[in-house]
Amino acid sequence: MQEIHSFIDIQKSTNTEFVQRSTDSICVNESQLKHPWWYNLKYLVVGMFLGIVFIKAELLSWFRIQEMFRLESFHMYGVIGTAVAVGMTSVWLLKKLNIKTIYGEEITIHPKEFNKGQVIGGLLFGLGWAMTGACPGPIFAQIGAGFWSSIVVLLSAITGTWVYGYLRDKLPH
Amino acid sequence: MLSLLQQPWAWYVGGALIGLIVPTLLIIGNKSFGISSSLRHICAATVPANIKFFKYDWKKEQWNLFFIAGIFLGGLIASTLLANPEPIQIAESTKTALTAYGVTDFQNLIPTDIFNVGKLGELRSLVLMIGGGFLVGFGTRYAGGCTSGHAIMGLSTLQLPSLVAVIAFMAGGFLMTWFILPFILNF
Numbered sequence: 001m002q003e004i005h006s007f008i009d010i011q012k013s014t015n016t017e018f019v020q021r022s023t024d025s026i027c028v029n030e031s032q033l034k035h036p037w038w039y040n041l042k043y044l045v046v047g048m049f050l051g052i053v054f055i056k057a058e059l060l061s062w063f064r065i066q067e068m069f070r071l072e073s074f075h076m077y078g079v080i081g082t083a084v085a086v087g088m089t090s091v092w093l094l095k096k097l098n099i100k101t102i103y104g105e106e107i108t109i110h111p112k113e114f115n116k117g118q119v120i121g122g123l124l125f126g127l128g129w130a131m132t133g134a135c136p137g138p139i140f141a142q143i144g145a146g147f148w149s150s151i152v153v154l155l156s157a158i159t160g161t162w163v164y165g166y167l168r169d170k171l172p173h
Numbered sequence: 174m175l176s177l178l179q180q181p182w183a184w185y186v187g188g189a190l191i192g193l194i195v196p197t198l199l200i201i202g203n204k205s206f207g208i209s210s211s212l213r214h215i216c217a218a219t220v221p222a223n224i225k226f227f228k229y230d231w232k233k234e235q236w237n238l239f240f241i242a243g244i245f246l247g248g249l250i251a252s253t254l255l256a257n258p259e260p261i262q263i264a265e266s267t268k269t270a271l272t273a274y275g276v277t278d279f280q281n282l283i284p285t286d287i288f289n290v291g292k293l294g295e296l297r298s299l300v301l302m303i304g305g306g307f308l309v310g311f312g313t314r315y316a317g318g319c320t321s322g323h324a325i326m327g328l329s330t331l332q333l334p335s336l337v338a339v340i341a342f343m344a345g346g347f348l349m350t351w352f353i354l355p356f357i358l359n360f
Contacts, residue, residue: 017229021229024314026210028234029203029236040236046201047242047245048244049194050240050243052248052250055247055252055282056178057181057190058187058261061261062288065346067264069346069347070270072267073263078188079188081188083187084325084328087326087328088329091195091199094196101201102202103202106203111332112335114337115334117316118323118337118338119341121311121313121316122323122337122342124312125308125316126341126345126347128308129342129345130345131305131308131349132301135208136309136319139309142283144246144247144248145282146249147281149289153302156302156303156307156310157307159310160311160312160314161215165224
């Protein structure tokens with residue numbers, strides 16, 4: 001695994017589409033392979049698994065989020081802490097053993113750069129998180145679980161993202 | 174076995190399973206765990222409106238849309254086949270405090286006396302659903318990620334900007350919960 005993949009550097013200097021697509025995002029698809037659409041179904045399966053965990057570990061519960069921010073329960077801290085510990089160990093192992101993807105491609109981590117957005121945007125998201133009791137992932141699981149009010153929250157979140165895109169150049173970064 | 178799955182899962186089970194999403198996505202296709210970007214792809218696919226931020230080939234990130242469709246299906250499966258018949262167990266102190274703020278329904282995972290399409294006419298429901306949702310969408314993109322992207326993926330890969338973002342998420346959450354939410358709930 002490489003921290004800064006040479007491919008990204010080349011893309012950054014030559015490909016404005018890539019620069020645009022990777023702006024303010026965590027996940028950037030760097031695969032050069034062309035697969036039929038149904039190869040994406042494996043992400044659907046992983047998502048399904050995650051959706052089940054969101055419900056069963058009660059991560060999408062507004063009450064659990066209130067408990068967390070009121071410091072009255074360890075549950076959410078335990079979940080996030082364990083997830084980070086397992087994720088960190090896995091990434092370390094992937095790196096150590098130089099594991100490639102199932103298609104033989106190099107595994108790459110897109111490095112984040114500091115900007116004011118992490119503070120200002122982070123604060124705004126935190127306010128919204130405590131209000132709705134949901135980060136973006138759980139919203140989709142809530143809708144699946146039949147909480148129709150979450151469709152309203154989702155539409156509003158999409159609107160929020162759109163307005164951010166509209167104002168982006170005027171905001172401090 | 175089924176009754177074991179129907180009970181709420183312990184924090185270390187849920188946490189470990191979520192942590193394993195990180196290497197799974199990397200191994201099956203070199204994808205970084207992150208969910209909030211899907212909201213941007215939805216904008217880019219539906220109403221790009223000639224805005225620079227939405228002018229990119231969203232189809233290259235369509236895996237992310239399959240991923241959120243899966244989360245939706247997972248919610249459906251868990252709430253039907255694996256549903257917990259008992260009301261949610263939360264800390265008594267949280268329950269007491271929320272009751273004092275006028276939250277009455279503790280049966281479901283979310284308070285359906287507030288989060289309810291039929292309650293959109295009530296100011297507190299409107300503010301929490303519409304205002305809260307807006308801040309989630311605006312804030313996550315401004316921050317460049319949400320709990321999955323920054324807290325889990327970012328911290329797993331030892332990225333300092335993600336740590337800053339997570340501290341900001343928590344600060345915003347504490348601020349809302351302790352100083353603003355009590356007013357909103359009493360509207």
